[in-house]
Amino acid sequence: MKVIALIAAIMTGALLIYGIEEMPKWGDPNSPASSHVSPLYIQEAIEKTATPNMVTAVLADYRGYDTLGETTVIFTAGIACVLMLRKKRKGGGD
Amino acid sequence: MAEQFPALIIVVPLIAAFFIPVIGWWKKQLCYPWVVAVLVVTFISSLGIINTIMTTGKFSYRLGGWAPPWGIEYALDYLNAFVLVIVSFISLMVAVYSKKSVEDELPEKTAPFYTLFLLLVAGLLGIVVTGDVFNLFVFLEISSLSCYALIAIGEEGAPIASFNYVIMGTIGACFYLLGVGYLYIATGSLNMADLAVILPNMYHSKIILVAFAFFTVGVMVKGAVFPLHIWMPDAYSTAPSAVSALIAPLMTKVAAYVMIRIMFTIFQPRFSVETVPVMTVLGWLSFIAIFAGGIKALAQTDLKKMLVYILVAEVGYIVMGVSVANKIGLTGAILHILNDAFMMACLFLVVGAISYRIGTRDIHKLHNLNKIMPFTMGAFTITALSMAGIPPACGFFSKWYLILGTIEAGQWAFAAALLCSSLINAVLFFRVIECAYFKPMEPAYANDGGETHMVQRDEAPLTMLVPIVIMAAGIILLGIFSGNIISSIIQFAVPASF
Amino acid sequence: MLDYVIGKYNFWIYAVLMMIGLYAMMGKKNLVKKLIGMNIFQSAIILFYISTGVKTGGATVPILMGHAQEHGHQAIDVAGYLNPLPHVLMLTAIVVSIATTGVALAIIILIYRRYNTLEENEILKIRKDTGV
């Protein structure tokens, strides 16, 4: 198992390092990530959502559905724990 | 109304799930009708969606009114509307079925069980409906988390199987997330349609290549594609029967959908087929999967374990159809998503009913089952014939298109694998059928009675039987009407780039 | 070459973290250690995402300066703020990661209740001995 784990880790690492070559440089303001979608968030957030915090604006408004999903994930985890850990009422748990 | 269906199909089960703990705290018996009612609404919504698409063509739904790619968009086309109908219908059937099996297996946990059941369905529907790669990840995690928990409360060995699933599933989800990150770095977008426009200009990029690799591996883990299926047999076979009947047919199919979506919508077939040899690799992996699954299934005596290994092979079918990357093969793959969902659901439902009534899943102890449970065994037989590729059951037709696809791609070995696999399936299922129908009486059932104990009919309860019979009838009808399904839906669901 | 390493050091760090996490998840025998590996793995991804939001050249956190509000949106300098999107995504991803950890811990409790151990090989041995 350890060998397999090692191989998997090394292969993943190799893949990651292979991709690094063409990655944009650290903090490049013209990288696609910072220039395609995000400028509009920065510019329009205050006007469209009246929220100075752009992260909040995107989180709760532009991508509000993700946040609903996020809440649901927490709810799911909570219910999952209830389902798994609650012991039977009658007769001692095992 | 019609344009609100995409939102309804997610929101209704999601909100309804939040209410179940309250309802369960008030009156436990109400959980079941509530879930069934909600899933009926979901099913109607999915029918509404596919109806809208068939009359007016594909459409998208902007959540919160934000235009893509800034906001999240639900992009509905033939492919995901088709999968939505499958998911919502099968989950409705399993929900109807679940009543007795939950009472039997999890008497104290009704409310949280149904909450997670609904969340799982909502997650699966969300994966299918969304047009945003990150939103897909969120729904993937909702469905995975509920899946982990639902599996963990199964029989002996379930927690450990579930833990392995958590580890593998998280690796899969994280790889998917990494793929999203790489695409985001390269393009700055998260919207599938937007990505599909931007990406073709950068197919030479190594980042895209790495992203594609991570996507593929991630989806393969989630979809239990050989050889990343190792978590699956234990997890699915130890889960409670209603849970296996839900996740076994749907989880793998939804993952297959995501695979088709990524490979042929986000990326163009030009990239997926020509730039990287991933199709060849996938094809040969599914080739091995079909044999490995079949042979492992032959070694099982537990009916449910056997089905799980067959599922490995069935996933291989779909991936093989994808990997030949031509129109007819993909038609077969998409048709098989439908057919296999029905067949697997029906088989798992039957196995659940058998273990509910007889208390065993050992295939050598099913003597006289045709007399005890004639309808259940009838459904089992129909499905078994379908798995073995006997017309007019639906399994034959998907195999037909898959074989045509492999022939068109010139992959003779794949065609041979598909044929061998139906023979293996025939052996697997006729073992059971022979035992249930033809083996002379043996005191396996109610062996406390005398030697000449006359077998009494003891059919599964109605809530179990009705879904089983509907699924079995569906298998025949899907076969007969496969032509209509292909001409009215699937031929448009195959990505336009073919 | 130095540029290749130093200019993109964020990717190197997360690649290493990720390998550590992945190895721990698959190679460790103790279930909690596996879980810790999982957390390292997820943290690596989170770091990776966050690092893509960085802009050099005086960009600050994506919260609008108090006075900028009056300027209207034309005046807002895109280069002056970090990219908010990765932060949003990672807020969600962090929550997901926590939830996963929670569920996994609950499963571990179930396992411990049943087998009284968290070592994978011991559990396997117990299961073999009991014939399940």
Next chain:
Amino acid sequence: MDVVCSSRPLWAVLVSMIAAFLILATGEKNRNIRESWTIIAALIKFLIVASMIPLILQGKVIEYTLFTFYPGICLQFRVDAFGMMFGIVASSLWIATSFYSIGYVRSLNEHAQTRYFFAFAMCLSSAIGIAFSANLLTLLIFYEILTIATYPLVAHKETPEAIIGGRKYLVYTLVAGCVLLFAIAMTYYLTGTLDFKAGGFIGEGRGSNGILILLFIMFILGFGVKAGIMPMHEWLPTAMVAPTPVSALLHAVAVVKAGVFGCLRVILYVFGPNLLHDLGLWILLAYFISITVVGAGFLALGQDHLKRRLAFSTINNLAIIILGAILLTKSSMTGGIIHLANHAFMKITLFFCAGAIYVKTHKEYVSQLDGVGRQMPMTMGAFAIGALGLSGLPPINGFISKWFLCLGALEAKQIVFLFVFLTSAMLDAAFFFPIIYNSFFKKLPAGIVPHFDEAPMLMVIPITITALLSIVFGIAPDAFVRFFSIASLAVQNILGAG
């Protein structure tokens, strides 16, 4: 060629399928109602089929399209002269078999009679479906249904032997089904169509000679299994464990005839005489089949079990039919096609007799039959007619087909095959004469006084009728249902087009 659209072929298929479900619904308790469904369906089916004869004789073709699966592939029925031949044989003999079956299972008080009659009706449906298929896919669909529907009949007795017989049957036929599926998919890939055409269509496709030869081999292997071509005949004697009416059905009416019918369809309607001549395949197949003709005859000599002896005689005669078709001359084809019908009438008589003997005396071996003729003169008289007919003695119908076959061998200028035909006739005589002689002229075992003691009338009447029909068709081959005209018409179509 005039095409008439009519749903009659569909109804001919459906009638017995509907009856099958009525039988299932009626169940064991109302035996008389259940049996009346069989009889009614048999009569209606025959009438429907017979009503189409005049149209066929006018040179018209009856078509009915049920579904379109994919461009170029439909579930379609087309009744032409050749299909009509098989259709009449199957539907008319079903009437006889129905009555006989009822007598047989009631006399022996068989178990699971509902399943038995259900499977029987399904078999007939698929046999008619095979006869009236318009294309290879429709043919395959019904062919596979036939395979499955026959399985419960073969394994009916549920003894270990029967179960093994059933397994063997399934293995052979399902493998054959897979080979066929591949060959058909390949054919579609090469030609874009699967519709039968008198004189063949595959030559117009883009297959190279090598591939066509390979396909031909696969087709013959696929259909040859059911037709019992050596060395794929092994299942047939093993399947003799089934109840006698089943053997009669297997041998004379539906299953093996379906195999032969398939072979002939492939030879005459898919490849066509011209292509087979060009590829030189005909002579190879002719020699290959000759081995079966002679080999089966010799093997039959060595069998003591009456039904096994009959089984080898069947293998022998089926091979003669195929040999007639593959010689590709006018007379030989006519002889082959008409032997399809003639052999059916004679062989069903023989099997009926074997069953009647078993019901009355529980004797199964040739060596036990001394003096039975005195006890059951009518049965053994019919047996003698059937046996003499198979040996080619006038005025029984076997003579006519053998005459044409021999003429065909001369026309083809292949004297070798003339000898093959003659040898086979001689062998037929050699293994039937001892039975006739012993049963009439030897004394019963000591202590048993010969007395008239026939099988139940429900069995004797069908036997007598089929035996008499054999003579009638021998004297007037064009009587009643006009076999001879239909056969010549079929040959005309093939040669006219080729």
